[in-house]
Amino acid sequence: xxxxxxxxxxxxxxxxxxxxxxxxxxxxxxAGFPNVLIRALRDRGPKNLTxxxxxxxxxxxxxxxxxxxxxxxxxxxxxxxxxxxxxxxFERLWMEGRIELECVPQGTFTERIRAGGAGIPAFFTPVGFxxxxxxxxxxxxxxxxxxxxEHAMTADVALVRADTDDxxxxxxxxxxxxxxxxxxxxxxxxxxxxxxxxxxxPMLYEKVQLPGVYxxxxxxxxx
Amino acid sequence: xxxxxxxxxxxxxxxxxxxxxxVNLGLGMPVAVADYIRPEVDVFIQSENGVIxxxxxxxxxxxxxxxxxxxxxxxxxxxxxxxxxxSWSFAMIRGGHVDVAILGxxxxxxxxxxxxxxxxxxxxxxxxxxxxxxxACARSVxxxxxxxxxxGAPRLLASCTLPLTAVRCVKRIYTDLAVxxxxxAGMVVREMLAGLSEADLRARTGAPLVFAxxxxxxxxxxxxxxx
Numbered sequence: 001x002x003x004x005x006x007x008x009x010x011x012x013x014x015x016x017x018x019x020x021x022x023x024x025x026x027x028x029x030x031a032g033f034p035n036v037l038i039r040a041l042r043d044r045g046p047k048n049l050t051x052x053x054x055x056x057x058x059x060x061x062x063x064x065x066x067x068x069x070x071x072x073x074x075x076x077x078x079x080x081x082x083x084x085x086x087x088x089x090f091e092r093l094w095m096e097g098r099i100e101l102e103c104v105p106q107g108t109f110t111e112r113i114r115a116g117g118a119g120i121p122a123f124f125t126p127v128g129f130x131x132x133x134x135x136x137x138x139x140x141x142x143x144x145x146x147x148x149x150e151h152a153m154t155a156d157v158a159l160v161r162a163d164t165d166d167x168x169x170x171x172x173x174x175x176x177x178x179x180x181x182x183x184x185x186x187x188x189x190x191x192x193x194x195x196x197x198x199x200x201x202p203m204l205y206e207k208v209q210l211p212g213v214y215x216x217x218x219x220x221x222x223x
Numbered sequence: 224x225x226x227x228x229x230x231x232x233x234x235x236x237x238x239x240x241x242x243x244x245x246v247n248l249g250l251g252m253p254v255a256v257a258d259y260i261r262p263e264v265d266v267f268i269q270s271e272n273g274v275i276x277x278x279x280x281x282x283x284x285x286x287x288x289x290x291x292x293x294x295x296x297x298x299x300x301x302x303x304x305x306x307x308x309x310s311w312s313f314a315m316i317r318g319g320h321v322d323v324a325i326l327g328x329x330x331x332x333x334x335x336x337x338x339x340x341x342x343x344x345x346x347x348x349x350x351x352x353x354x355x356x357x358x359a360c361a362r363s364v365x366x367x368x369x370x371x372x373x374x375g376a377p378r379l380l381a382s383c384t385l386p387l388t389a390v391r392c393v394k395r396i397y398t399d400l401a402v403x404x405x406x407x408a409g410m411v412v413r414e415m416l417a418g419l420s421e422a423d424l425r426a427r428t429g430a431p432l433v434f435a436x437x438x439x440x441x442x443x444x445x446x447x448x449x450x
Contacts, residue, residue, distance in 0.1 A: 028309065029272045030288060030295040056348065060288075060295070080348030091348045103349045106271060107313030107356035114310040127317065127359045130390035132341075133351065163289075175290040175300075176272050178308045209308075 005169035006198060006218050010040035013192045013217040017157050019046045020073075024113065024158040024184035025053040030060045032177040034161040036194045036221040038062040041071075041159070048073040052113070052155060054106065054180060055079040056090040064089055067099070074100035076153070078109050105133060108150050110183055115152035117186025117214075122151045158188030162210070165195045165220075166203040169212030182210040192217045224418035226399035231443040232367050234259040236325055236397045239365070245269055247316070247357055249326040249339075250294045252367045256325055267303070269321055270294075271353035273312040276304025293353065316353070317360045324361035326354070328368045328393075330383045333430040335393040335405040337364065338385035358389035370398035370427055377429035379403065379410060400424060402441060409433055414441040 007013045014037065017023070023041070027033035042065050049072050053063050056075045066072055068089045075090065080101055082088030093099040104112070105127050115123055124147035128134040138149040160181040162171040171193055173181065185191035191214055198220045227235065229252045237259035240246060244266045248254045257268055257277070268277040270292040277292055278299035286297035300306075307315075315321060328339040340354045358364055371377055379396065396403045401424055402414040411433045415424055417440045425432055 029291040079350040081350040105355035106353040110309040183310045
């Protein structure tokens, strides 16, 4: 059977996401949010999820719907601050001690995921040294500079937004849509992408920004 | 003696940007620096979301929801621009390829320690974003901030009181009153507003100041704030 990673619906793409799953969600700065997949995951309703997402509260992302639906046990993110004076759903649950938060510097966040997909269990970074976010972490000095030990992250499923795919799952992105998408796909057991459009012919190799070998399922959604 | 407004502050910092630099501009006051870089100085502006070559904001009728910077602003890209993923963007930052990061701050200490990410706001979650990466790893870190808080407390301090973003990282501070370098010998005043005395500036500063022998008046054009 020739490879074809395209599935008919977001619900089908996420049919085997289980309770307790760790979920990567792409998107940053308003671009690259897999909002159709996020909503399908909410409808499926697995409990005790750990979300690994840049922002717990970005106003263009539907991430907050998973949190409001009570499906989330923990969020690993770089930004957990809501946009309004009133606390966001995340902030309320966090202050009530009903959701766990791990706040990570953004470059460390993405490098931990990259490492997870690249066979590197841990690495030293200068970022965070001497700050609260490095508290309790191993520090080592190389050539007179201090570095913090950070561990790789992997996930059960990655939800990624891209622009175009082909039957092989090759992906291309529009403008700043890429952000965490490619690296998240490399470090997840099941990498699911939503795209605006799918190509009938294989994608030209120079257009491929994420090789389909990293992508398991793709669903075409309305733009 | 009229303190600089935030656009004059951005103008002043922009004058120190040199041809060929790769520059990252933090959210808030720093992004305005881009508007005052002299046209003959060819630089690339990097945004943490992976845009290398940020241009002016997009006109509303041309704005594209996928073409944004790290602050979710709808932007354009300049000629020669490229866009990479987050891992590459931060490898660029950590690897020392960003020549200057211009950042906002709450506090800067005499040794260059920076506090700019957590004000300990009640009822608000933390937001670190790329602040620690930029502060720790840009080749130069410049800060733009008001010299004192709204309540009049100094922001230049012997040591920071708020949670640190990175240690010993700030090289230069542009305030509405002065341009100050953080050096191994402490804070050195390079420029100061005309009409302000050394004693006036010391009274508004929480760390010892050294006045450079060639300390100049801090002069900018008049730039009106938008309504």
